[in-house]
Amino acid sequence: MDKQRIFDCIIIGAGPGGLQAAIYLGRFNRSVLLIDRGGGRTTLAKNIENFLAQKVISGQEIVDIGMEQAASFGVGIVRGVVGSVRKGRGVFEVSTEHEMYQGKFVVVSTGGKENIPDIGNIYKFFATSVVTCIDCDGYHFTGKKSLIIGNSIRSADLAMGMREMYSKDMTLVLCTDKLPDDYKEELKDEGIRLVVGRPKCFHGRETVESLEMEDGTVIPCEMVMSHFGFKLNDKFLDGLNLKKESDKRTYQVNRHFESSLQGLYIVGPLSGHDQVVIAAGEGAAAALDIKKRLLEM
Ligand SMILES: Cc1cc2nc3c(=O)[nH]c(=O)nc-3n(C[C@H](O)[C@H](O)[C@H](O)COP(=O)(O)OP(=O)(O)OC[C@H]3O[C@@H](n4cnc5c(N)ncnc54)[C@H](O)[C@@H]3O)c2cc1C
Incomplete structure (x- = not known):
């Protein structure tokens, strides 16, 4: 050249x-x-x-x-x-x-x-059953046992939006406990389960089946939104x-x-x-x- x-x-x-x-x-x-x-x-x-x-x-x-x-x-x-x-x-x-x-x-x-969080097995399921963008992949949550993982109020907003559009079976895992009380109330009213803690590892065969938390809690799920931007x-x-x-x-x-x-x-x-x-x-x-x-x- x-x-x-x-x-x-x-x-x-x-x-x-x-x-x-x-x-x-x-x-x-x-x-x-x-x-x-x-x-x-x-x-x-x-x-x-x-x-x-x-x-x-x-x-x-x-x-x-x-x-x-x-x-x-x-x-x-x-x-x-x-x-x-x-x-x-x-x-x-x-x-x-x-x-x-x-x-x-x-x-x-x-x-x-x-920004991909440090959670065991995340790359095994990444871009199939662990995804990062509601506009791209929200549709795949339709009627599924859904999990959102994030660290901000925006993740709570996302959970409420996804509940309205895609699935009533929704759990929000927040890595921070700084969520205002009115948000907690709203999530409760919407029937969204809130778990605060550190995720440790995903489990599943072909697709994700559960998230294990550091404290040993296991959360069953079929689709995961990793919301870290x-x-x-x-x-x-x-x-x-x-x-x-x-x-x-x-x-x-x-x-x-x-x-x-x-x-x-x-x-x-x-x-x-x-x-x-x-x-x-x-x-x-x-x-x-x-x-x-x-x-x-
Ligand atoms: C898992 C996943 C699923 C997605 N699914 C969808 C979907 O279903 N539908 C949809 O519409 N969108 C989807 N997106 C979003 C979509 O990928 C982005 O909107 C799109 O990539 C943006 O296009 P871009 O042209 O900015 O390109 P990018 O694909 O981001 O490409 C940018 C290019 O620039 C290069 N580059 C960066 N810095 C430099 C540098 N300094 N010098 C030289 N080269 C550089 C990179 O190497 C790369 O090749 C998804 C994203 C992800 C991560």
């Missing part, structure tokens, strides 16, 4: 957001470089059922097919970890461990990293002083997903939504705006 070249667009992250942007820009015959370190959150999703026109598809398949599609439209793909993005004289400099690449526009779609992969944006939303976590973007720094677009969980179809749509919207801006240049 010609290292002196200035790409029309550099895309960081090959999840659905970055790949969709790459496919659009590749098909606009623009010079596009996609940099990815591999192993993103999408690849953890085993059965995605809420993606239009795909009855069920794994996250790994979406990424593999997307990579092939992007490459077939001339997108250059490199493996690497982006450590920094700088802007000088109208051109972005995107640096990995070994190289620096230049681009007129940048799309950031680096997603996040799951995820960290954003955004360290490399630190030097840019980008504006954030009031949550102090996600980035402010306009309706084309351009951040407060002109020419730098942010899609996927970093700009707020955590769904494959939305990340892909945002990647497409960013690419359309970049196409227009390149024509105007």
Whole structure:
């Protein structure tokens, strides 16, 4: 690859957001470089059922097919970890461990990293009967013996929402005893069992069957929601002083997903939504705006 070249667009992250942007820009015959370190959150999703026109598809398949599609439209793909993005004289400099690449526009779609609690056997059941996202997998709790594990008031809110939508048989395990009394009352009124303590280990053959607590209590369950959130992969944006939303976590973007720094677009969980179809749509919207801006240049 010609290292002196200035790409029309550099895309960081090959999840659905970055790949969709790459496919659009590749098909606009623009010079596009996609940099990815591999192993993103999408690849953890085993059965995605809420993606239009795909009855069920794994996250790994979406990424593999997307990579092939992007490459077939001339997108250059490199493996690497982006450590920094700088802007000088109208051109972005995107640096990995070994190289620096230049681009007129940048799309950031680096997603996040799951916070997975330290509970025995969690990886045996992860993404099948122990899941992390109500919008993705709440449906699988329908009519099931359900367990939510968390450490905040938000986990109690989640339990009440899930009880309303999916299952009346609901236990909430909280690793903190800081739940206000009115919440405890509300959970009781809703028929949600509250257990406060430290989870030790999951048990089950093919799917999860119970959670053993450190004090020896065993809680039977068929589906578990592990509610500990995820960290954003955004360290490399630190030097840019980008504006954030009031949550102090996600980035402010306009309706084309351009951040407060002109020419730098942010899609996927970093700009707020955590769904494959939305990340892909945002990647497409960013690419359309970049196409227009390149024509105007
Ligand atoms: C278990 C599980 C199940 C899920 N199920 C569903 C579902 O059913 N339906 C649904 O819509 N959504 C689901 N999601 C959410 C979905 O995975 C995310 O919304 C989606 O991954 C966000 O897309 P993204 O483009 O930000 O990509 P990601 O998949 O997060 O990809 C980001 C990419 O950027 C790369 N990257 C990160 N930092 C750097 C760096 N510094 N340099 C280079 N590359 C970097 C990563 O390696 C990764 O390849 C699920 C998530 C999980 C964890």
